[in-house]
Amino acid sequence: MRQSKLFTKTKKEAPTDEISKNAELLIRAGFIHKEMAGVYSYLPLGLRVLNKIENIIREEMNMVGGIEMRTAVFQSKEVWEKSNRWDDDIVDAWFKTKLKNGGEVGLSFTNEEAYSNILKQYVSSYKDLPIYPYDFKNIFRNEVRSKSGIMRGREFYWKALYSFSRNEEEHNEFYEKMKVAYQNIFKRSGIGHLTYMTFASGGSFSKYSHEFQTVISVGEDTIYLDEDSGIAINKEVYNDETIKGLGLIKEKLVEKRAVEVGNIFSLGTRFSEPFDLKYKDEKSQENLVIMGSYGIGLGRLMGTVVEALADDKGIIWPESIAPFKVHLLLLGDDEDVKKEADHVYETLTKNNIEVLFDDRVGLSPGEKFADADLLGIPYRFVVSSRSMKDNGVEVKKRNEEKGKVVSLEELLVLLKHSA
Amino acid sequence: MRQSKLFTKTKKEAPTDEISKNAELLIRAGFIHKEMAGVYSYLPLGLRVLNKIENIIREEMNMVGGIEMRTAVFQSKEVWEKSNRWDDDIVDAWFKTKLKNGGEVGLSFTNEEAYSNILKQYVSSYKDLPIYPYDFKNIFRNEVRSKSGIMRGREFYWKALYSFSRNEEEHNEFYEKMKVAYQNIFKRSGIGHLTYMTFASGGSFSKYSHEFQTVISVGEDTIYLDEDSGIAINKEVYNDETIKGLGLIKEKLVEKRAVEVGNIFSLGTRFSEPFDLKYKDEKSQENLVIMGSYGIGLGRLMGTVVEALADDKGIIWPESIAPFKVHLLLLGDDEDVKKEADHVYETLTKNNIEVLFDDRVGLSPGEKFADADLLGIPYRFVVSSRSMKDNGVEVKKRNEEKGKVVSLEELLVLLKHSA
Numbered sequence: 160m161r162q163s164k165l166f167t168k169t170k171k172e173a174p175t176d177e178i179s180k181n182a183e184l185l186i187r188a189g190f191i192h193k194e195m196a197g198v199y200s201y202l203p204l205g206l207r208v209l210n211k212i213e214n215i216i217r218e219e220m221n222m223v224g225g226i227e228m229r230t231a232v233f234q235s236k237e238v239w240e241k242s243n244r245w246d247d248d249i250v251d252a253w254f255k256t257k258l259k260n261g262g263e264v265g266l267s268f269t270n271e272e273a274y275s276n277i278l279k280q281y282v283s284s285y286k287d288l289p290i291y292p293y294d295f296k297n298i299f300r301n302e303v304r305s306k307s308g309i310m311r312g313r314e315f316y317w318k319a320l321y322s323f324s325r326n327e328e329e330h331n332e333f334y335e336k337m338k339v340a341y342q343n344i345f346k347r348s349g350i351g352h353l354t355y356m357t358f359a360s361g362g363s364f365s366k367y368s369h370e371f372q373t374v375i376s377v378g379e380d381t382i383y384l385d386e387d388s389g390i391a392i393n394k395e396v397y398n399d400e401t402i403k404g405l406g407l408i409k410e411k412l413v414e415k416r417a418v419e420v421g422n423i424f425s426l427g428t429r430f431s432e433p434f435d436l437k438y439k440d441e442k443s444q445e446n447l448v449i450m451g452s453y454g455i456g457l458g459r460l461m462g463t464v465v466e467a468l469a470d471d472k473g474i475i476w477p478e479s480i481a482p483f484k485v486h487l488l489l490l491g492d493d494e495d496v497k498k499e500a501d502h503v504y505e506t507l508t509k510n511n512i513e514v515l516f517d518d519r520v521g522l523s524p525g526e527k528f529a530d531a532d533l534l535g536i537p538y539r540f541v542v543s544s545r546s547m548k549d550n551g552v553e554v555k556k557r558n559e560e561k562g563k564v565v566s567l568e569e570l571l572v573l574l575k576h577s578a
Numbered sequence: 579m580r581q582s583k584l585f586t587k588t589k590k591e592a593p594t595d596e597i598s599k600n601a602e603l604l605i606r607a608g609f610i611h612k613e614m615a616g617v618y619s620y621l622p623l624g625l626r627v628l629n630k631i632e633n634i635i636r637e638e639m640n641m642v643g644g645i646e647m648r649t650a651v652f653q654s655k656e657v658w659e660k661s662n663r664w665d666d667d668i669v670d671a672w673f674k675t676k677l678k679n680g681g682e683v684g685l686s687f688t689n690e691e692a693y694s695n696i697l698k699q700y701v702s703s704y705k706d707l708p709i710y711p712y713d714f715k716n717i718f719r720n721e722v723r724s725k726s727g728i729m730r731g732r733e734f735y736w737k738a739l740y741s742f743s744r745n746e747e748e749h750n751e752f753y754e755k756m757k758v759a760y761q762n763i764f765k766r767s768g769i770g771h772l773t774y775m776t777f778a779s780g781g782s783f784s785k786y787s788h789e790f791q792t793v794i795s796v797g798e799d800t801i802y803l804d805e806d807s808g809i810a811i812n813k814e815v816y817n818d819e820t821i822k823g824l825g826l827i828k829e830k831l832v833e834k835r836a837v838e839v840g841n842i843f844s845l846g847t848r849f850s851e852p853f854d855l856k857y858k859d860e861k862s863q864e865n866l867v868i869m870g871s872y873g874i875g876l877g878r879l880m881g882t883v884v885e886a887l888a889d890d891k892g893i894i895w896p897e898s899i900a901p902f903k904v905h906l907l908l909l910g911d912d913e914d915v916k917k918e919a920d921h922v923y924e925t926l927t928k929n930n931i932e933v934l935f936d937d938r939v940g941l942s943p944g945e946k947f948a949d950a951d952l953l954g955i956p957y958r959f960v961v962s963s964r965s966m967k968d969n970g971v972e973v974k975k976r977n978e979e980k981g982k983v984v985s986l987e988e989l990l991v992l993l994k995h996s997a
Contacts, residue, residue, distance in 0.1 A: 166645070166700050166709045192696050194657075195683070200649040200696060203711070209648075226585070229628075230619040232651075232716055233733050238613075256673040256685065258732070259720045264614070266675065266685075277611050277619060281585050290585045292622070297651055297716065301678045313677070314652050 160483070161504075162517045165189075167202050169530050180377065181462035182308025184474050188533045190482075197305030197313035199458070204534070207482035209316065212457050213295055215347045215479065216318050219340040223333070225291045225320055230273040232297060234265040238276050241433040252300040254313075266299040271426065271452060274321045275434040282448065285325055285440045289333065293320035295457070307379070310418060310462035322451040323431075325438065330449040334425065337453050341371050341421050348460060349477025350467050354420060357382050358405060359393040364427025367396065372417035375466045380419055383412040391417075420460050426450040474535030475557050483515040484574065486536035490524045490543035500542040503552055503567060512574055532557070540570070579902070580923075581936045584608075586621050588949050599796065600881035601727025603893050607952045609901075616724025616732035618877070623953070626901035628735065631876050632714055634766045634898065635737050638759040642752070644710045644739055649692040651716060653684040657695050660852045671719040673732075685718040690845065690871060693740045694853040701867060704744055704859045708752065712739035714876070726798070728877035729837060729885070735877055741870040742850075744857065749868040753844065756872050760790050760840050767879060768896025769886050773839060776801050777824065778812040783846025786815065791836035794885045799838055802831040810836075839879050845869040893954030894976050902934040903993065905955035909943045909962035919961040922971055922986060931993055951976070959989070 167189030174193055177183050182199070185191045190205035201209055217227065239245035245265070247253055254266040267273065274292060281287060298317040305313055322337075324330040338356065345354040350373050357372040372382050372391055381394040385407050392401055392412070402409050431437070431448040440446055461480070468475040478484060485507060489500035504516045515536060517527050524543070531539050539562070541553040546564055554570060555562030565573070586608030593612055596602050601618070604610045609624035620628055636646065658664035664684070666672055673685040686692065693711060700706060717736040724732055741756075743749040757775065764773040769792050776791040791801050791810055800813040804826050811820055811831070821828050849855070850867040858864055880899070887894040897903060904926060908919035923935045934955060936946050943962070950958050958981070960972040965983055973989065974981030984992070 164643075164645070166697070166706065166711065168700055170699075189700075192699075194650045194652060194692075195654045198650045198652045198683075200692065201647055202696070203645050203647050206646060206648050224583075226583070226622050227625060228620055228622050229625050231613045231617045231733055233613060233617045233718075235614045251678070254675040256675045259670070260722050264617075273613075273619065277621070278585070280589075280611075281587055281608075287585065292585065299651075303679050314650055 160515055162515055163519050165203060165515070167204065169533050177308065178306055179308030179310065179462075180469065181310060181465040184465055184469055184533070185309065185462075188474060188535070191309065195313075197302055197311065199309055199312065204482045205461075208461055208476070208480050209457055211480040211482075212348060212460055213318075216295075216344055216455060216457070219344050219347075220291075220293050220318070220320055223291065223336045223340050224289075225293045227294060228292050229294045229296060230267070230270055230277070232267050232299070234267055234273065236263060236265070238272050239265065242272055242275075242430055243433070244272065252302070254299045254301050267296065268298060268300045269454075270294070270319045271321065271430045271450075272434075275430045275436055275450070278323055278448075279434050279436050282323065282436060282438055285438050288323055288325045288438055288448065289329055290323045291320060291333070293318060293453075298456075307377070308462050309458035310466070311379075312456075312458055315459065316457045318455045318457065320453040322453070323436075324449045324451070325440070325446070327449060330425065330451055334423065334451055337423050337451075338369065341423065341453075341455075344455065345371055345373070345420060345460075347479050348464060349479060350420070350460075350464055353467055355382070355384055355389055355391040355417070357391040357393050357417070357419075358396060358401065359422070360395050361424065362427075362429070364429065365425040368422060368424030370419045371421040373420050373463050373467060374415045374417045375463065376416055377466055378416040378418040380417050382415050382417045384415050385411055386413060387411070391415075418459070418463050418466075420463050421453075421455045423453045424451065426452055469535070470558075472529075473533035476535045476537060478537045481535070481537050483513040483536050485512055485514045485538045485540055486517065486531050486534065487514050487540045487542065488517045488524075488527045488531060490527065490541060492520060493544055496542060496544055496547060499547055503540065503542055506567060506571070507574075510571055510574075512571075538574070579934055581934055582938050584622060584934070586623065588952050596727070597725055598727035598729065598881075599888065600729060600884040603884055603888055603952070604728065604881075607893060607954070610728065614732075616721055616730065618728055618731065623901045624880075627880055627895070627899050628876055630899040630901075631767060631879055632737075635763055635874060635876070636714075638763050638766075639710075639712050639737070639739055642710065642755045642759050643708075644712045646713060647711050648713045648715055649686070649689055649696070651686050651718070653686055653692065655682060655684070657691050658684065661691050661694075661849055662852070663691065671721070673718045673720050686715065687717060687719045688873075689713070689738045690740065690849045690869075691853075694849045694855055694869070697742055697867075698853050698855050701742065701855060701857055704857050707742055707744045707857055707867065708748055709742045710739060710752070712737060712872075717875075726796070727881050729881035730798075731875075731877055734875050737874045737876065739872040741872070742855075743868045743870070744859070744865070746868060749844065749870055753842065753870055756842050756870070757788065760842065760872075760874075763874065764790055764792070764839060764879075766898050767883060768898060769839070769883055772886055774801070774803055774808055774810040774836070776810040776812050776836070776838075777815060777820065778841070779814050780843065781846075781848070783848060784844040787841060787843030789838045790840040792839050792882050792886060793834045793836045794882065795835055796885055797835040797837040799836050801834050801836045803834050804830055805832060806830070810834075837878070837882050837885075839882050840872075840874040842872045843870065845871050888954070889977075891948075892952035895954045895956060897956045900954070900956050902932040902955050904931055904933045904957045904959055905936065905950045905953065906933050906959045906961065907936045907943075907946045907950060909946065909960060911939060912963055915961060915963055915966060918966055922959065922961055925986060925990070926993075929990055929993075957993070
């Protein structure tokens, strides 16, 4: 894409009320627009990142047998009363709104009820199970404070998968698969090395739930990490019993600030019971379905990547979720240089390499370099009179200090072999 | 996909309060789930159709220079007060909800304000224009009645593009391109032959807006159609002046019921003025940006296709938006037949043909045929002991009466050359 056709521009400053690093950088670089505290629109560059994260998650969910659908945002009182979660005194995260012809509806803050209610129509026999449906959708939570940029939204884009299994054994087998799938997602998104499976409070149906916590200084959670095994314990269940139960040694655990980028937990029959979600087994006996819940906030993941990897010049995107792979900069207004830059752009595009081509006129090299650093695209290619003298393109990775001049042919090989 | 892995099942009946044909068929076939009047969840088959429609629209929008982004659902009072559309007495379609820490937010019912407000930050010079941003998102409208299934939702999935042009001439040029893009969308979605560009009421800035009206008996609009030219007039502007102005002859116009599947209109400076959206031209003079609006409801389009093309046995999907291209039916429980059906399934899948494979056991041929008719997938392939005797697969198109036995090799060629 030609940058001259991209309507967003970089800014020197973010809104004064924006105190989070992720939103500050993303707003300045033109990835998002702040509508109000905790509510952001995704501009073209931001949507590209979000879509890449979505595709990684989709691939991993499909791999374990997930099947995609899309539940509605509007939720009815009748459905949520079954599980006793309609009342604002019980769930205080609700946004509710009034129908013109009477009655109130809620805005999804999670999906257990919607899925249980839908599945109730389709599940009756052991042959109907297991089922692993999921969706991506906007979720709404009435947060009192919302100061963490896209890491804690009042409105946010969320993946939720629910597992419906015949028994504990089948449930546990899938739950283990999801642990791996989640680890794959964070690895593929570029924060695997900072993300730890963390034991957190369970519920009536399992001793622990599992969070995936990414260690960053602005994390809202406190975890205790065993760096050898990569296992962590959330503060909420950090006690001698847990430490011993997990075979860890207290003295080796390090306290860290971290952000929860995903969580998975066993629901047991918490929802299948109120929704009367049962199946007949081979002996025609009725059993309650065993459920599990597996969530990831895509904005939170995107914000965490920014927080974790950015430097003082701007964002650093991992290749897997970068809006483009290559940021091609044309320097100066010499006609031959312009022609060569056009040629490089077309060649890369023909080779299916995603390029943002900074073809803007009237900007100094310094301005273009600063913009490239702020935007954080992994490979910076520069075409200038100097690079042409050296018969190539100057290549520099965003996280490297120095570039080198390489021929276009070599570049194509290089990109083919990169992640 | 194996139908045994698809958790939805067909039903004999839709909910008793569902009076629209589109929702009745889509619910019975397991494409959607009714949450409440005007609110539907999209089950796996339904989401596949929605995604295909989305991709057709995206391709056409990108072709005319559109750039995708995604605005937030939550809208702030301050922004909408600028255009004087916050007050419920002025816009009665609003859903509003309260923030826990005070204040009210609205749920998007359209996007003019959000886009104007965002673009205001980025547009200052003639070099910044034109811009054609668009998004797909859920839109909410507080409809009093909602009895048309997915054709009129309280919550619905919507594409909106806004054009930002320097002057009337540039605006008109783009507007003409969008007419063609819209016609392409409806053609590609399989209802081009029933869809007519219709002159409807304009506003302060243009005499007419343009609707794309699909002729179906349950349409909520009345249009007057000139069948020779394919031009129609909406009842709201149907008068001697309009007829004469368009060069039509009153006696030749036929009254039809139709549903508006898309609309485009010129906004002039209706929004650029309150948002102070101006640019400096080549002479450093300030001018207001000229805007246009271009919307399509994806659920409405999907519902219209069902209404327009279904027969008394069920849905008939056009190939372009069908959830799968082929519905492969395995009949009987003979091991050789099963083996052959598996082979056909794998061969089609390997050739990148989307197949729903009805591998379910314990269903009669009649039940499988009835389900296939209800689901409406374009090609029905049957593997049975009879088709094997004839050394092939029995093929029938959903809209044909009789099938014929064809070899697998010929089928692959046939599918390659179909739409």
